[in-house]
Amino acid sequence: MLSRGAAASGRALRGAGRAGGQPLARGLRASPRSRSAMPSWVIDRYGRNDVLRFTRDMVFPIIHFPNEVIIKVHAASLNPIDLSMRISCFAGGYGATALNMKRDPLKLKSMDTEFPLTLGRDVSGVIMECGLGVSYFKPGDEVSFKPKRLSHTEAASLPYVGLTAWSAVNQVGGLNQSNCSGKRVLILGASGGVGTFAIQLVKAWGAHVTAVCSHDASTLMKKLGADDVIDYKSGNLEEQLKILPLFDFILDNVGGSTEKWALDLLKKWSGATYVTLVTPFLINMDKLGVADGMLQTGVTVGSKTVKHLFKGVHYRWAFFTPSGPSLDEIAELVDSGKIQPVIDQVFSFSEVPKAFLKLEGGHARGKTVIDVISKK
Incomplete structure (x- = not known):
């Protein structure tokens, strides 16, 4: 997710990730940190690159379900689907229907709740907090699990x-x-x-x-x-x-x-x-x-x-299919030297719009990655 400090809370891929889906009443296992706003790149409407907006006021995510975790993002990468979602292919934007179904399966909320939308499907970082149903991860883990031989920038290029x-x-x-x-x-x-x-x-x-x-x-x-x-x-x-x-x-x-x-x-x-x-x-x-x-x-x-x-x-x-066990097998192949990340270009967090333009230009040789932690 293209947010500095933390990603929006996401479902854990392993452990008790299938536990019921009932909201968690603030029950979590956490590492110390302050509840503050965080800098983020968001969009408030679908369109061209100028719809990307930088804000320092994105609300820090909280645990809602027992199978969720919060990750401090060190690096994130862009994929063509992020570009398609930013551009308005139809009135609602590419994938908006599926996105809203995922966010609100019962359609209890207004369609307007999709905004502000944070793009980005890939991250590498460190677990900050875990829902009570998560047993496979713990605060401090580099996820998911990060291959030992890779930096966060390299690891962020692989999951999607x-x-x-x-x-x-x-x-x-x-x-x-x-x-x-x-x-x-x-x-x-x-x-x-x-x-x-x-x-x-x-x-x-x-x-x-x-x-x-x-x-x-x-x-x-x-x-x-x-x-x-x-x-x-x-x-x-x-x-x-x-x-x-x-x-x-x-x-x-x-x-x-x-x-x-x-x-x-x-x-x-x-x-x-x-x-x-x-x-x-x-x-x-x-x-x-x-x-x-x-x-x-x-x-x-x-x-x-x-x-x-x-x-x-x-x-x-075929489609992208989230799978913790598959990520573990991929990590083994990486650590054995059989698969290496292929990165076309790395951008700083302040250069997210430039990264989207790079992706939009096509003909990439591998992945476009955002170094979220770097201050340059």
């Missing part, structure tokens, strides 16, 4: 992209350490945050990786372990890929017209799988409402799944 890639490759795609060896994997849009993580993940599991990116990212792709690197700017990408052996798994970070031909690159009738991270799920909910949006999404993915199943390949959608 790491869990998104893990969801796509493992939970949806079915690949793991025991079955990935020798598999041919194609990653479209490989130089972004999810792509750079996914390359390292499947390489750690023994796959042969073909990465698609622009030429200036090819050195990075090789460094991360890609066996083949294809420059999508050097000619017709579809034709370049068709001359290669067929693939067992495709991760698509690009979407659009790519989906029309990418599935033809898979081995037929062998369990080969195409997973795309570019889905209309949040857009459908924003445009059609929760019920109709989910229905439309289900119809779309269902029809595409059946269509491609008859062609001998599996078609799937």
Whole structure:
């Protein structure tokens, strides 16, 4: 969260994180600190970069539920979803419907309560306070749990992209350490945050990786372990890929017209799988409402799944999925040296608008990170 001093209280991913959901009457285990306001970057409406507003008066968060923790944020990173949420794709802003459902499932409050909104999905920091139902963490822990070999700035670059890639490759795609060896994997849009993580993940599991990116990212792709690197700017990408052996798994970070031909690159009738991270799920909910949006999404993915199943390949959608156990496995891979953070640029807390502009410019090589603690 883009707040200096603390993040808004968040649900613990482990321990008693499923305990009932009843409000906690100020019961917590805490480290000493004062209840004060904190500096934050917020938005009061959806729009361009100028909607970002710095304030020193953001109310310090409190524990509401027994499975919540409060984190003193040392670093945070930006993701494309933060940019999409800032920009008003529809009247309510990208993902506003899902965001408000998460904040107020029973719709007991006004829709206006989404503002002021603090953007940011990734943090690294230190636990300050824990709800009484939290047993996996304690005040003073570096979360979640931070790999020992990484700084907070490096660690903040991993959770969102790491869990998104893990969801796509493992939970949806079915690949793991025991079955990935020798598999041919194609990653479209490989130089972004999810792509750079996914390359390292499947390489750690023994796959042969073909990465698609622009030429200036090819050195990075090789460094991360890609066996083949294809420059999508050097000619017709579809034709370049068709001359290669067929693939067992495709991760698509690009979407659009790519989906029309990418599935033809898979081995037929062998369990080969195409997973795309570019889905209309949040857009459908924003445009059609929760019920109709989910229905439309289900119809779309269902029809595409059946269509491609008859062609001998599996078609799937994947999303970011929070998971404490998966973060623990990722931390083990990092500490063993098999996965490293890929950071494009680090900004100070005062430079948050510049960081958003960097993200908006596209063509990032890894993550954009905010050093929250630095005073520069």
